Amino acid sequence: MSWNVWEAVIFDGLFAAVAAIGFAVISNPPRQAVLISALLAAMGHGLRFYLQEYVEISLIPSTFFAAFVIGLFSILFARLIHCPAEVFSFPSLLPMIPGMYAYKTILALIRFMNDEDSEVLQASIVEIFRNGLTTLFVLSVLVIGVTLPLFIFHKQSISMTRFRKRK
Amino acid sequence: MEQKVDIQELSDFLLEYATCMMGSGVHTARAVRSVSRIAEVMGYGVDLTIFQRNITMTVKSPEDYSIRRTYVRRIPDLGINFRTISELSGLSWDAYDHKLPLGEVESRFRAIMEEARMSRWKVLALVACANAAFCRLFGGDWVAMALVFAATLVGFFVRQEMSARKLNHLVIFVVSSFVASLVTSAGVSRGWGGTPEIALATSVLFLIPGVPLMNSIIDILGGHVLIGVSRAMNAGLLIICIAIGLSATLLLLGKDAL
Numbered sequence: 001m002s003w004n005v006w007e008a009v010i011f012d013g014l015f016a017a018v019a020a021i022g023f024a025v026i027s028n029p030p031r032q033a034v035l036i037s038a039l040l041a042a043m044g045h046g047l048r049f050y051l052q053e054y055v056e057i058s059l060i061p062s063t064f065f066a067a068f069v070i071g072l073f074s075i076l077f078a079r080l081i082h083c084p085a086e087v088f089s090f091p092s093l094l095p096m097i098p099g100m101y102a103y104k105t106i107l108a109l110i111r112f113m114n115d116e117d118s119e120v121l122q123a124s125i126v127e128i129f130r131n132g133l134t135t136l137f138v139l140s141v142l143v144i145g146v147t148l149p150l151f152i153f154h155k156q157s158i159s160m161t162r163f164r165k166r167k
Numbered sequence: 168m169e170q171k172v173d174i175q176e177l178s179d180f181l182l183e184y185a186t187c188m189m190g191s192g193v194h195t196a197r198a199v200r201s202v203s204r205i206a207e208v209m210g211y212g213v214d215l216t217i218f219q220r221n222i223t224m225t226v227k228s229p230e231d232y233s234i235r236r237t238y239v240r241r242i243p244d245l246g247i248n249f250r251t252i253s254e255l256s257g258l259s260w261d262a263y264d265h266k267l268p269l270g271e272v273e274s275r276f277r278a279i280m281e282e283a284r285m286s287r288w289k290v291l292a293l294v295a296c297a298n299a300a301f302c303r304l305f306g307g308d309w310v311a312m313a314l315v316f317a318a319t320l321v322g323f324f325v326r327q328e329m330s331a332r333k334l335n336h337l338v339i340f341v342v343s344s345f346v347a348s349l350v351t352s353a354g355v356s357r358g359w360g361g362t363p364e365i366a367l368a369t370s371v372l373f374l375i376p377g378v379p380l381m382n383s384i385i386d387i388l389g390g391h392v393l394i395g396v397s398r399a400m401n402a403g404l405l406i407i408c409i410a411i412g413l414s415a416t417l418l419l420l421g422k423d424a425l
Contacts, residue, residue, distance in 0.1 A: 147384075
């Protein structure tokens with residue numbers, strides 16, 4: 001990989017990390033978990049960016065791989081600091097929530113309701129379905145990707161918070 | 168054989184523990200497991216029915232089925248709180264592994280529930296930075312990032328103020344989304360920046376209920392289909408509210424802005 005590619009991926013990861021920290025604190029996570037979810041978000045989002053831009057895998061499979069990697073690492077960290085895995089895996093997925101597609105769906109919906117021209121109407125229908133379905137599938141793939149490792153390592157994942165240090 | 172805990176005290180505690188856990192936004196399977204774990208180590212069996220608003224719980228003694236208690240309690244709205252979830256879950260393992268007496272478990276439970284949340288101003292600043300970074304991920308330029316930062320600052324502040332006054336949460340979402348997109352549109356309508364549509368779109372994304380959406384899919388996959396669907400429905404309602412607030416701004420801006 002050339003330096004340019006690294007730079008783009010790392011920048012993408014950095015912004016994803018900032019986004020993850022901010023969206024995480026709304027749900028009041030334990031302090032160590034915030035940093036870990038930032039790290040996981042950077043890894044996941046950077047990976048998705050790399051897969052999409054340089055390997056040319058389409059949005060949904062690359063989101064799935066990114067979520068799967070986040071899921072795997074969240075189990076590892078959960079074992080290390082004895083927190084439930086979703087405490088860091090959820091916040092690190094938040095930067096990948098398909099908000100832009102949801103927005104475009106609504107925009108097309110408004111255009112569809114306001115316009116009279118039949119060509120615009122047809123184009124709007126295509127946009128509503130395309131963006132709406134993308135939103136739905138990206139969202140499902142995110143959750144399936146991140147919970148798959150939890151189901152694979154079922155025994156471990158239910159006992160993450162066992163043997164926590166007493167304060 | 169040592170003296171067992173009184174069933175009345177245990178079921179009061181377990182009911183409070185379960186409702187607080189669900190109120191903090193845990194997925195259903197974890198709540199069921201944690202409650203069963205505490206009941207098991209105290210020598211009782213427990214069965215739970217969990218709905219969006221209520222928990223029905225039966226605690227029974229395995230030796231004598233005439234000793235049993237059944238209660239229904241409303242789930243309080245505590246707001247999603249990962250620290251509480253993590254510590255309550257840890258508490259159930261502590262109780263299980265160290266065979267803590269009920270009094271000890273209960274006092275630790277009270278201590279966990281009284282821990283303060285992060286200061287609201289710190290959260291406000293971090294959320295604004297996050298949404299600006301998010302805008303960048305979608306390809307917004309620096310102007311768009313600055314607009315989104317300002318919009319999130321105002322929008323999230325409005326949301327915090329309205330939540331503190333305990334308004335209806337659907338109304339809160341409509342108003343915050345309207346305010347946030349309105350602030351962005353003030354810059355966009357003056358033609359600032361090269362990516363106005365990205366700025367407008369991301370300005371409301373801090374409201375997206377990501378955690379409930381993911382909890383709902385986990386619940387459905389884990390077999391708690393009813394509560395999963397009701398969670399998805401609630402999250403969907405919130406997204407519709409965000410859309411209503413945003414479209415109000417877009418209508419004000421006029422057709423050209425679309």
